[in-house]
Amino acid sequence: MRRAKKKVSRLKPANQPxxxxxxxxxxxxxxxCDVEMHYCAGCGHxxxxxxxxxxxxxxxxxxxxxxIAPVGCAVIAYDYWDFDVTEAAHGRTPAVATGIxxxxxxxxxxTYQGDGDLAAIGTAEIIxxxxxxxxxxxxxxxxxxxGMTGGQMAPTTLxxxxxxxxxxxxxxxxxxxxxxxxxxxxxxxxxxxxxxVSVHSSQEVLRAKKAITKAFKTQIDNKGFSMVEILSMCxxxxxxxxxxxxxxxxxxxxxxxxxxxxxxx
Amino acid sequence: MAKKVLMCGNDACGxxxxxxxxxxxxxxxxxxxxxxxxxxxxxxxxxxxxxxxAESELAAINMVFGAxxxxxxxxTSSSSPGISLKQEGIxxxxxxxxxxxxxxxxxxGPGLGNIAPAxxxxxxxxxxxxxxDYKMIVLAPAxxxxxxxxxxxxxxxxxxxxxxxxxxxxxxxxxxxxxxxVRTTNDPASFAIGGAGERQMTNKPWALTGxxxxxxxxIRSLLLGEGELEEHNKKLQEKFxxxxxTEVRYETFNIxxxxxxxxxxxxxxxxxxxxxxAAREKGLKAGLIRPITLWPFPSETINEAxxxxxxxxxxxxxxxxxxxxxxxxxxxxxxxxFYGRMGGGIPTEEEILAKIExxx
Numbered sequence: 001m002r003r004a005k006k007k008v009s010r011l012k013p014a015n016q017p018x019x020x021x022x023x024x025x026x027x028x029x030x031x032x033c034d035v036e037m038h039y040c041a042g043c044g045h046x047x048x049x050x051x052x053x054x055x056x057x058x059x060x061x062x063x064x065x066x067x068i069a070p071v072g073c074a075v076i077a078y079d080y081w082d083f084d085v086t087e088a089a090h091g092r093t094p095a096v097a098t099g100i101x102x103x104x105x106x107x108x109x110x111t112y113q114g115d116g117d118l119a120a121i122g123t124a125e126i127i128x129x130x131x132x133x134x135x136x137x138x139x140x141x142x143x144x145x146x147g148m149t150g151g152q153m154a155p156t157t158l159x160x161x162x163x164x165x166x167x168x169x170x171x172x173x174x175x176x177x178x179x180x181x182x183x184x185x186x187x188x189x190x191x192x193x194x195x196x197v198s199v200h201s202s203q204e205v206l207r208a209k210k211a212i213t214k215a216f217k218t219q220i221d222n223k224g225f226s227m228v229e230i231l232s233m234c235x236x237x238x239x240x241x242x243x244x245x246x247x248x249x250x251x252x253x254x255x256x257x258x259x260x261x262x263x264x265x
Numbered sequence: 266m267a268k269k270v271l272m273c274g275n276d277a278c279g280x281x282x283x284x285x286x287x288x289x290x291x292x293x294x295x296x297x298x299x300x301x302x303x304x305x306x307x308x309x310x311x312x313x314x315x316x317x318x319a320e321s322e323l324a325a326i327n328m329v330f331g332a333x334x335x336x337x338x339x340x341t342s343s344s345s346p347g348i349s350l351k352q353e354g355i356x357x358x359x360x361x362x363x364x365x366x367x368x369x370x371x372x373x374g375p376g377l378g379n380i381a382p383a384x385x386x387x388x389x390x391x392x393x394x395x396x397x398d399y400k401m402i403v404l405a406p407a408x409x410x411x412x413x414x415x416x417x418x419x420x421x422x423x424x425x426x427x428x429x430x431x432x433x434x435x436x437x438x439x440x441x442x443x444x445x446x447v448r449t450t451n452d453p454a455s456f457a458i459g460g461a462g463e464r465q466m467t468n469k470p471w472a473l474t475g476x477x478x479x480x481x482x483x484i485r486s487l488l489l490g491e492g493e494l495e496e497h498n499k500k501l502q503e504k505f506x507x508x509x510x511t512e513v514r515y516e517t518f519n520i521x522x523x524x525x526x527x528x529x530x531x532x533x534x535x536x537x538x539x540x541x542x543a544a545r546e547k548g549l550k551a552g553l554i555r556p557i558t559l560w561p562f563p564s565e566t567i568n569e570a571x572x573x574x575x576x577x578x579x580x581x582x583x584x585x586x587x588x589x590x591x592x593x594x595x596x597x598x599x600x601x602x603f604y605g606r607m608g609g610g611i612p613t614e615e616e617i618l619a620k621i622e623x624x625x
Contacts, residue, residue, distance in 0.1 A: 063477035066334075069485075078483045084473040086334045086484040089357050092327035095319070099331020099339070100473070102315045103289060107475050125327070128320035 029053035042242025044232030072114035073147040091122025094129035110137040119155040133190030138227035143234040151237030192224040194262040198231035200249035275300035277409040281416025289332035289339035291325040297436035298370035322347040326354030333363040336472030342368035356395030360486025364423035370439035373609035381609025382437035387586035391560040403559040405530040409443035417455040514557035523552030529580040540617035564594035571598035
C-alpha cells in the first residue's frame with residue numbers, strides 16, 4: 001500500500017524532459033493534472049484517480065471521456081483529471097451520467113462515487129441506471145465511512161465498526177446491515193460487468209487496474225452498464241496508520257466484501 | 266403552413282418544446298400533467314430526441330442536468346409535489362449556469378393535496394424553492410396557445426441566460442382543450458428574443474462534449490477558494506439584474522381610467538378579465554394587469570397604475586402569494602385587497618365581480 005501511495009504522490013516535475021529517458025519506468029498519466037492532491041496520507045482515492053487516468057490513456061479516449069465528480073472526499077476530482085468533468089448533486093451522479101450518455105452516445109461517460117453517494121442517498125439512481133442498462137461506467141470507492149463530513153457511518157460500514165455516529169460500533173439492531181450493492185445489482189439483466197477489487201497492496205492495485213480497464217472496455221464495446229467497486233483505505237477515520245488500514249482491508253473488509261468478478265458478460 | 270388544431274394545454278406545451286428543438290425529456294408520472302409526459306414520449310420518438318421515464322422526479326431533473334451539460338435543449342415537467350422534489354436540481358442548474366425548462370402544472374396542496382388546479386406554488390417558483398440565492402424566469406401562460414409559445418420561448422430564454430426557466434401552469438390549463446395555431450420552428454411568434462431567423466441552438470462554448478481540440482471544461486457550482494463563491498454569486502446577481510431589466514412581460518386592460526385594478530395570472534386572469542368586463546358593463550371603472558412573467562415581476566407597471574387607481578384587487582387560486590409582490594410594487598400608494606380560493610377551488614366570474622362591487 002505504502003509503495004502505491006508513494007507512486008501517486010510523486011508527480012512528474014514540470015521541467016521533466018519530454019523525450020523519454022532510457023531509465024524512465026513510471027510517469028504521470030497524460031490525462032492526470034500535474035498538481036498536488038488534497039487527500040490524506042494513506043487514502044485510496046489518489047490511487048483510484050490514477051488508475052482511471054491510466055485506463056483513459058490506454059484507450060486513447062481522453063478527448064471524448066466525460067467524468068462526473070461526486071459529493072464527498074472526491075468532490076474536486078476535476079482538479080486532478082485533465083478532461084471534461086461535471087459535478088452532480090449527492091447521489092444523483094448516475095442520473096446525470098444518463099443524461100450525458102444519451103445525448104452523446106459516442107462519448108465515454110463515467111461516474112466516480114463514494115459509498116455514501118452511491119449506497120445511501122443515490123441507491124435509486126444507481127439501481128435504475130443499471131437496470132436500464134445505461135452504457136456507462138461506475139467507479140465506486142468503498143471505504144466504509146463518510147470522509148468529507150467527518151467519518152460518519154456509511155451503509156457499507158462493517159458491523160461493530162466505530163464511526164462518528166456509531167461511537168460504540170455499528171449495531172445491526174439500530175443501524176442495519178452493511179450493504180453489498182454489487183451483489184444486489186448482479187440480479188439485474190442490464191448490469192453487464194461487475195467486479196470488486198481493492199487497492200490495499202500493489203498486487204491488488206494491479207488487479208484493480210485490470211478491472212477498471214475492463215469496465216471501460218465494456219462501455220467502449222457498447223455492452224452496457226459496468227461498475228467496479230474498489231475497497232479503499234481511510235486511515236483518518238478508521239483511526240489507524242496507513243499500514244494498519246491496508247491490513248484491515250486484507251484481514252477484515254475483504255472478508256465481508258469478497259474481491260472478485262461478480263458478473264461478466 | 267401553420268395549422269390550427271384542437272389540443273389540450275399539456276400537449277400544446279410539449280409541441281412548443283419540440284418546435285424549439287428540445288432533444289431531451291425526462292419525467293415521472295403525476296396528475297394533472299400526464300398528457301405532457303405521454304406526448305413527449307411520442308414526439309421524442311418521432312423527432313429523434315431522447316425520452317426517459319425516470320425512477321423519480323429527482324432522477325428526472327438530474328437527467329435533464331446531464332443533458333444540459335452536453336448543450337442539448339432539455340426539459341422536464343411535473344406537478345406541485347413532484348416540483349418540490351426537483352428543487353435540488355433547479356438550484357444546481359442555476360449554480361452551474363445550465364439552461365433547462367421545467368414545467369409545473371400546479372395542483373392543490375400542501376402535501377399530497379388533490380389533483381385540482383391551484384396556484385399555491387407561486388412562492389416556490391419566484392422566490393426560489395431550492396437553496397441558495399437564485400432566481401429563474403417564471404412564465405405564466407393563460408391558454409393552450411400560450412403554453413405552446415411560452416414553451417418555445419422558454420428554451421430561448423434559458424439558453425440566452427444559461428439559467429433554468431419555469432413554466433408555471435395549473436391543472437386547468439394543462440387539461441383544457443383549446444384551438445391552437447401550431448407554429449413552425451422559425452415562426453417569429455415562437456421566439457422570445459428578436460424576431461424571425463434561425464433558432465440558435467448549437468453555440469454553447471461551455472458544453473461538455475469531450476476535450477478534443479480544446480482545453481478540458483468543468484461544470485460546477487462548488488467554489489471553495491477564498492472569495493470565489495461570493496464572486497460567482499455577484500456574477501449571478503448581475504445576470505438576474507439584466508433579466509429584470511429586459512425580460513418583464515405583462516398585459517394590461519383598461520388601466521388608464523380605472524378606479525380599481527385587478528391583478529391575476531394564468532387561468533384565473535381569464536376569469537378576472539371576464540369579471541372586469543362585466544364590471545365595466547355595470548359602469549364600474551375596472552382594469553386588469555396580467556403578469557406574464559412572474560419573475561421578473563411587472564412591479565413598475567403596477568406602481569405606475571397605483572398612481573391613478575385607488576384600489577387593487579389581486580385574485581389567485583391560493584391563500585395569497587402574488588399579492589405580496591403587488592403590495593411591494595404598490596408601495597403604499599393604493600389599497601391592495603385580495604380574493605383567493607384554495608385547495609383546488611376556482612374563483613368564479615360572479616365571485617370576483619361581487620368582490621369588485623364590494624370594493625368600489
